[in-house]
Amino acid sequence: MTQPTPFEPSRSPMRRPLPRRTFLRGACAAVVAPYLEALAPRGPAAPVRAAWLYFPNGVAEGSWEPRAGRNGQLRELNKTMAPLERHRERLVIPERIFTPRGNGHGAGTATWLTGGGWDHRTLDADGPSVDQLIGQRFAAEHVVPALSISTKGEGFFAADVSRNTISWSAPGRPVFRETDPRAVFEQLFGGGPEADTSLLDDLKDQVRALEKRVSTADRRMLSAYLDAIRSIERRIAFVQDEATARRLEAAAELGLPFDLDRPIEAVPEDHGAYLGLLLDLVALALWSGASRCASVMLDHGQSNRYCTFVPEVKGTWHALSHWRDTSGKTEDDDGVTSWSSRRSKREMYDRVVTWHHERVALLLDRMAALPEADGSLLDHSMVVYGSSISDGHEHGERDLPTLIAGGAGGALRGGRLLARRGATSLDRLHLATLRAVGVPAERFGAADEPLALG
Amino acid sequence: MLNGQKHNARRPSGWIAAVPLILSAGPAPQHRGASSVDDPVTEGRSVIELVCVECHDGDEAEAGFDVARLIRAERAAEHLFEWRRAGAMIETGAMPPPLRSGRGGGLDNDDRASALAFLGAVEREALATGGAAGAEPARRLTRDELTHALGDLLEVEVDVAALMPPELVAENSFDTNGATLFIHGEWLQRADVAVRVAIDAAFPDGPSPGRADGFALAPFLRRAFRRPPSPEELVRYQDLRAARLAGGATAEEALRATLFAVLSSPHFRLRLEDVPERPVEGERAVSAHGLASRLSFLLWAGPPDERLLDLADTGELGEPEVLASEAARLLMDPRALRFARSFAGQWLGTRRVGREFKPDPIDNPAMTDSLMADMRDEVARFFLMLLREERPLDALLLGEETFLSEELARFYGVEHPGGDVARVEAPELRRGLLGKAAVLAATSYPDRSSPVLRGAWILDDLLGTPPPPPPPGASEFDEEAFEEGEARGARGILERHRASPACASCHDHIDPLGFALDGFDRFGRRRDHDDFGHRVKATGALPGGEEFHGPEGLAGAILRDRRTELSREVARRLMRFSLGRPLEWSDERTVVELGAVLEGHGFGALIASLVTSRPFTRIESR
Numbered sequence A: 001m002t003q004p005t006p007f008e009p010s011r012s013p014m015r016r017p018l019p020r021r022t023f024l025r026g027a028c029a030a031v032v033a034p035y036l037e038a039l040a041p042r043g044p045a046a047p048v049r050a051a052w053l054y055f056p057n058g059v060a061e062g063s064w065e066p067r068a069g070r071n072g073q074l075r076e077l078n079k080t081m082a083p084l085e086r087h088r089e090r091l092v093i094p095e096r097i098f099t100p101r102g103n104g105h106g107a108g109t110a111t112w113l114t115g116g117g118w119d120h121r122t123l124d125a126d127g128p129s130v131d132q133l134i135g136q137r138f139a140a141e142h143v144v145p146a147l148s149i150s151t152k153g154e155g156f157f158a159a160d161v162s163r164n165t166i167s168w169s170a171p172g173r174p175v176f177r178e179t180d181p182r183a184v185f186e187q188l189f190g191g192g193p194e195a196d197t198s199l200l201d202d203l204k205d206q207v208r209a210l211e212k213r214v215s216t217a218d219r220r221m222l223s224a225y226l227d228a229i230r231s232i233e234r235r236i237a238f239v240q241d242e243a244t245a246r247r248l249e250a251a252a253e254l255g256l257p258f259d260l261d262r263p264i265e266a267v268p269e270d271h272g273a274y275l276g277l278l279l280d281l282v283a284l285a286l287w288s289g290a291s292r293c294a295s296v297m298l299d300h301g302q303s304n305r306y307c308t309f310v311p312e313v314k315g316t317w318h319a320l321s322h323w324r325d326t327s328g329k330t331e332d333d334d335g336v337t338s339w340s341s342r343r344s345k346r347e348m349y350d351r352v353v354t355w356h357h358e359r360v361a362l363l364l365d366r367m368a369a370l371p372e373a374d375g376s377l378l379d380h381s382m383v384v385y386g387s388s389i390s391d392g393h394e395h396g397e398r399d400l401p402t403l404i405a406g407g408a409g410g411a412l413r414g415g416r417l418l419a420r421r422g423a424t425s426l427d428r429l430h431l432a433t434l435r436a437v438g439v440p441a442e443r444f445g446a447a448d449e450p451l452a453l454g
Numbered sequence B: 001m002l003n004g005q006k007h008n009a010r011r012p013s014g015w016i017a018a019v020p021l022i023l024s025a026g027p028a029p030q031h032r033g034a035s036s037v038d039d040p041v042t043e044g045r046s047v048i049e050l051v052c053v054e055c056h057d058g059d060e061a062e063a064g065f066d067v068a069r070l071i072r073a074e075r076a077a078e079h080l081f082e083w084r085r086a087g088a089m090i091e092t093g094a095m096p097p098p099l100r101s102g103r104g105g106g107l108d109n110d111d112r113a114s115a116l117a118f119l120g121a122v123e124r125e126a127l128a129t130g131g132a133a134g135a136e137p138a139r140r141l142t143r144d145e146l147t148h149a150l151g152d153l154l155e156v157e158v159d160v161a162a163l164m165p166p167e168l169v170a171e172n173s174f175d176t177n178g179a180t181l182f183i184h185g186e187w188l189q190r191a192d193v194a195v196r197v198a199i200d201a202a203f204p205d206g207p208s209p210g211r212a213d214g215f216a217l218a219p220f221l222r223r224a225f226r227r228p229p230s231p232e233e234l235v236r237y238q239d240l241r242a243a244r245l246a247g248g249a250t251a252e253e254a255l256r257a258t259l260f261a262v263l264s265s266p267h268f269r270l271r272l273e274d275v276p277e278r279p280v281e282g283e284r285a286v287s288a289h290g291l292a293s294r295l296s297f298l299l300w301a302g303p304p305d306e307r308l309l310d311l312a313d314t315g316e317l318g319e320p321e322v323l324a325s326e327a328a329r330l331l332m333d334p335r336a337l338r339f340a341r342s343f344a345g346q347w348l349g350t351r352r353v354g355r356e357f358k359p360d361p362i363d364n365p366a367m368t369d370s371l372m373a374d375m376r377d378e379v380a381r382f383f384l385m386l387l388r389e390e391r392p393l394d395a396l397l398l399g400e401e402t403f404l405s406e407e408l409a410r411f412y413g414v415e416h417p418g419g420d421v422a423r424v425e426a427p428e429l430r431r432g433l434l435g436k437a438a439v440l441a442a443t444s445y446p447d448r449s450s451p452v453l454r455g456a457w458i459l460d461d462l463l464g465t466p467p468p469p470p471p472p473g474a475s476e477f478d479e480e481a482f483e484e485g486e487a488r489g490a491r492g493i494l495e496r497h498r499a500s501p502a503c504a505s506c507h508d509h510i511d512p513l514g515f516a517l518d519g520f521d522r523f524g525r526r527r528d529h530d531d532f533g534h535r536v537k538a539t540g541a542l543p544g545g546e547e548f549h550g551p552e553g554l555a556g557a558i559l560r561d562r563r564t565e566l567s568r569e570v571a572r573r574l575m576r577f578s579l580g581r582p583l584e585w586s587d588e589r590t591v592v593e594l595g596a597v598l599e600g601h602g603f604g605a606l607i608a609s610l611v612t613s614r615p616f617t618r619i620e621s622r
Helices: A079-090 A130-137 A181-189 A197-211 A216-240 A242-253 A271-288 A317-321 A342-369 A426-437 B005-010 B040-052 B067-072 B076-092 B109-129 B143-154 B185-202 B217-225 B231-246 B251-264 B288-299 B306-314 B320-332 B336-347 B369-388 B406-412 B437-442 B451-462 B479-498 B501-515 B550-561 B563-579 B585-601 B603-611
Strands: A049-054 A074-076 A091-094 A146-150 A168-170 A293-297 A381-386 A402-405 A416-418 B282-285 B401-404 B422-425 B539-541 B547-549 B618-621
Touching: A049 A130, A049 A271, A049 A426, A074 A079, A079 A091, A079 A342, A079 A402, A130 A146, A130 A168, A130 A293, A130 A426, A146 A181, A146 A271, A181 A216, A181 A271, A197 A216, A197 B251, A216 A242, A216 B185, A242 A271, A271 A293, A271 A342, A317 A342, A342 A381, A381 A426, A402 A426, B040 B067, B040 B109, B067 B076, B076 B109, B076 B501, B076 B585, B109 B585, B143 B185, B143 B217, B143 B251, B143 B336, B185 B251, B217 B231, B217 B251, B217 B306, B231 B251, B288 B306, B288 B320, B288 B336, B288 B563, B288 B603, B306 B320, B320 B336, B320 B369, B320 B603, B336 B369, B336 B563, B369 B401, B369 B406, B369 B437, B369 B603, B401 B406, B406 B437, B437 B451, B451 B479, B451 B501, B451 B550, B451 B563, B479 B501, B501 B539, B539 B550, B547 B550, B550 B563, B563 B585, B563 B603, B585 B603
Parallel strands: A049 A293, A049 A381, A091 A416, A146 A293
Antiparallel strands: A091 A402, A381 A402, B282 B618, B401 B422, B539 B547
């Protein structure tokens, strides 16, 4: 048996039809951003873009709440959120967020972006999710309108639908999530193995001929097939567009670690480097105009990854999240790891979460450094970061850790705690995001009034 | 009579007499006579309506379980699975819960008997009126099927599965389930890469004179599309090849491009062998070519061979006897091991061993990847033997022969003749499924065995009566529990757990089954002391049954007291796997029929009956 490596250039090379451009090389002063007018061929100069960053297993009770003044002004973030402190003025922390119809590791993950309930029998999360609504609205303008990525799963539940899906294109249709940075890059900027458009035309004809012959249920499958072919066509067109090459050149000048001539490591050994690469790709996708929005799972729901890449941490993430139990013998504990006290276990749990906050802070750094028409990518973006569980041990369903970062093109006023008396559905935040990005939605999930961002 | 004053107070007098029907709000089924107040079925229906609807009503129903809607339904049988769920709760006494006044939960004996009589009537109605063909969605090839199809067609051995993203699977489902075989651009592109790599492997570098010139397209198309190509299709690909040649390509280049186009077609990548010229309403027979693929994708996880296609061309495959004898032939082929690995591995959960169930390699050096692969394989080969040799149902739990590698034989402590995997007499404790290391590991946590997981596995995967999930707030093992464990062993912990009535209603059924297997640790090694150092006492019991001891005792008790449940569940799993869809209420009739075949005539007859059953050979359009 020969075991080919994915995407290994062979006799069937992944053709890269991008023309090499050098006009920006060495001209540091002339760094040009994609959404500066001269280089933006489509859409408004700097549309508002969105990203959702999901993390599993929640945070320990009391590890999210900031210090704020009476008027809601953020004074200091929670100490476990120290890495994000440098972005405090760009953050809004809404209190008392909850999801009325789906909670926990499975249902909560599946419905985090849909505002619906989870039916495990029909695999229905009441999609489409908020990111896909945006992607569908702006499908004509982007090669991958709604990018969907995550880290590669580890341990139990790494293949389970509900714990591995936040993005749904329709009820019962999870969006494929790419986990390999090189493949994400190919998805955005690579032409595919054979950019043969006449073959694609022929395939479309075959599918259309079939559509006349099949039942309604089968027609849905064929329409997914047509969508898949069209997405490949879009990709080819995007890659052959000279502006795309110029965008990539500019990104390289600005320090994004992508260069057409240098292969990207598939999945780096070091988990920090891996996640960093994926988040850099998010910044690149949004900034280059390849995508309007991106949904990212920093890890899959109920992740039981060994977080030994975080200093002074032992055990799996999910085991740590049950921080009140130190026996070392709960659920997915390995029976080898034990903790001396609740306090030490909670500290490790916090450390894992803080480590992920740091990756998010680095993404925000990156977005703030990418220039665009009167501002930065971050100024024109809305980044939602949170989990579907509050306290991991309690499987808490109220006060879900949630924060919003960025300027949303002026719609979002940062540095604030949105103090609220009653529970607020996450649907209202999603509705606000839809509107900020330019989707004229009347309602989302159970919400008909958006969360006030200004 | 009804349990609880509140319910009684709400009961209008003479109410039952005013209701003429039995099972449903619709017209009363004709085969039943006029009901009377004494009819336990009618009585049971009103017991449920009065007791359960109190909390289980509408969108706000407790546990999201709307009994009011079920009661109102036109045909109760169409909600068979929901009624069964209700029945399990009533039977175990988990529902109705204790009233606030402090009375105990459950129903009094009369009411319980009536409620169960009603549920029994729902079962009978479902069996009497069910048996439909079912509507399987067309689906794409799975990652494994695509790999095998490319390998079989191009006669290459190349692991292109590694190039495809892993399949997402629904909880407790099979990867053949059409609902999770999602199609998206990335899947299409990765499949392109897989096809290209397979073609490269079929035409290795260097001159291969003549191979391309003599390559006939028509037979290749027939095997790739799993039916005869239409004249237009043949012309399309001949033209493509000719155009490439005219454009200056070599014979081999032109052929490669043509093969790529064929293997890109939806007719190869989707299961579309059986698409009528125009949509057909209602039920129809699956075409002979559709049957050829249904058979080969079930038993080989790959495309039909020449013989199957020939039998489809002549239409002979439409004959039940031919279908059954072909199934037997396919089972004897080495390719059948793909099916056994996939089906048994997913059904029994043994596919997890070495994957999701992965002990720390440093602390457990004996648990090598190769050993765990051999453990998985043992179950697959054992199951395949039952089918090939047409063994009776009992062999599933008592089968005396098994298939061991040298490493696994050492692990079990038995003699091995040396060399490859060998068929050997299993030591008594290792007979049947219950003594197989992969089963015992798959039903353990990576750090310890669990009587609860093992008991739940028996109830769910073997008997088809999965215990309901623990209610919210049910405690996991906490520190106190582990102090108990240190003091009294695993049995002590669970006895303490069952002292709570809320837990006992389910755990009284689950735990005693698991304890029968307590003589095996988390890897399936024999042991005398449990994870807490206490002496193992491997006695167990079925609900309401006598005590038994060890895996042999458990196997004997299941085969004596739960034969029907066991054989029906085997049938259900095979139907779900082969049809690629969840089962519906109307499938239960086929389940009962297939279960009876297995019980009476064994595994060979089961396969023959499955592939000639109405759901397998017919299809509905809805």
